[in-house]
Amino acid sequence: MNGVIIVDKPAGWTSHDVVNRMRRILGQRSVGHLGTLDPLATGVLPLVTGNLTRLAQFYTTSEKTYEGVIRFGFATNTYDADGEPLEGHVGRAAPACPEPSRRGCPALATELTLATLQQLSIKFQGLIEQTPPPFSAKKINGVPAYKLARKQQEVILKPVQVEIKEFAILSLDADRAHFRARVASGTYMRSVAHDMGQLLGCGAHLESLRRTSVAEFNIAQALTIEEIEDQNIERQKVEICHSDRSFAFPQGKGSEVEEPAVLRSAYKDRESTIDAGAKSFESLFIHPRQLLPQFPSVTADEPTAARIRNGRPVNLPEVSRARHVKVFAGQANLLAIATRLAGTLFHPKIVFPSE
Numbered sequence: 001m002n003g004v005i006i007v008d009k010p011a012g013w014t015s016h017d018v019v020n021r022m023r024r025i026l027g028q029r030s031v032g033h034l035g036t037l038d039p040l041a042t043g044v045l046p047l048v049t050g051n052l053t054r055l056a057q058f059y060t061t062s063e064k065t066y067e068g069v070i071r072f073g074f075a076t077n078t079y080d081a082d083g084e085p086l087e088g089h090v091g092r093a094a095p096a097c098p099e100p101s102r103r104g105c106p107a108l109a110t111e112l113t114l115a116t117l118q119q120l121s122i123k124f125q126g127l128i129e130q131t132p133p134p135f136s137a138k139k140i141n142g143v144p145a146y147k148l149a150r151k152q153q154e155v156i157l158k159p160v161q162v163e164i165k166e167f168a169i170l171s172l173d174a175d176r177a178h179f180r181a182r183v184a185s186g187t188y189m190r191s192v193a194h195d196m197g198q199l200l201g202c203g204a205h206l207e208s209l210r211r212t213s214v215a216e217f218n219i220a221q222a223l224t225i226e227e228i229e230d231q232n233i234e235r236q237k238v239e240i241c242h243s244d245r246s247f248a249f250p251q252g253k254g255s256e257v258e259e260p261a262v263l264r265s266a267y268k269d270r271e272s273t274i275d276a277g278a279k280s281f282e283s284l285f286i287h288p289r290q291l292l293p294q295f296p297s298v299t300a301d302e303p304t305a306a307r308i309r310n311g312r313p314v315n316l317p318e319v320s321r322a323r324h325v326k327v328f329a330g331q332a333n334l335l336a337i338a339t340r341l342a343g344t345l346f347h348p349k350i351v352f353p354s355e
Contacts, residue, residue, distance in 0.1 A: 001026055002049060002052045006222045009041070030049060043210040043212055051352045067179070077134070079133040127163050132157050164181060216291070298319055
């Protein structure tokens with residue numbers, strides 16, 4: 001099965017956990033994701049299946065939006081709620097939390113105001129230098145940082161430039177600040193939470209995070225794993241029930257000689273039911289024409305489609321100014337992503353074989 005499906009990732013699961021479950025549900029190995037989510041986080045996790053896994057290269061710099069909660073009062077070693085409190089250093093300008101076992105310093109929370117946090121949030125907007133968390137997939141001499149951190153080895157990561165296009169502190173409830181953020185790829189909201197705590201001198205960490213969109217995909221399109229699994233089970237039941245080509249003769253008909261029209265009608269009804277079940281499951285996937293909306297779509301006639309399948313350049317005058325185009329054979333069959341060579345001449349960068 002070739003397609004893109006949006007999963008609402010549950011808390012506590014790694015992105016790879018979700019991929020593995022979908023591989024079992026679909027019964028195929030070719031499943032990938034378009035942007036990792038930390039185990040703590042929930043929300044939009046787009047999965048690509050079958051031949052469309054090759055689309056991942058176009059989503060490496062996708063914009064993302066988040067909603068979440070930053071808790072002030074103590075920092076953690078992972079910069080989020082899954083980590084251990086840092087007892088000896090909760091902020092640059094503050095002493096250690098007097099009662100770290102309580103996982104918080106309530107006295108510090110009274111000093112926070114919504115206005116203070118909103119003013120501070122301005123420092124985290126635009127192009128900024130950000131140091132990734134020590135528990136991250138960033139590599140040090142080829143080794144992921146989190147592997148070194150788990151062994152309590154020193155982790156030194158260099159700051160990198162990231163872009164935070166929007167960062168709004170929406171409300172403050174005691175020591176917890178609710179926020180919304182829109183960021184470019186590579187931004188760690190865990191680091192934002194940690195750094196805010198450091199600047200305030202009270203320590204902070206990311207308590208919860210929900211991704212509400214990635215590129216053109218949003219939370220309204222997301223399905224739980226249970227919803228996908230249940231729908232797939234229903235599809236399989238239909239296929240199993242109709243897999244046997246034998247069936248009872250209609251009432252009043254003989255068992256030795258049957259009218260061909262009756263047989264044709266029964267087989268047609270069975271195939272229609274199977275087809276309806278398949279279409280119902282396929283409707284969970286994003287329609288191919290909704291993918292990569294920044295690329296215009298063009299429907300190729302059969303001679304043009306044949307050239308593309310053979311990897312040969314084609315003329316597409318209707319999209320002459322586009323750098324990349326989506327080429328379809330019919331309404332929903334994504335045939336290729338083509339790149340403009342010059343003028344109206346396009347070369348198929350990726351060709352997707354038919355299922």
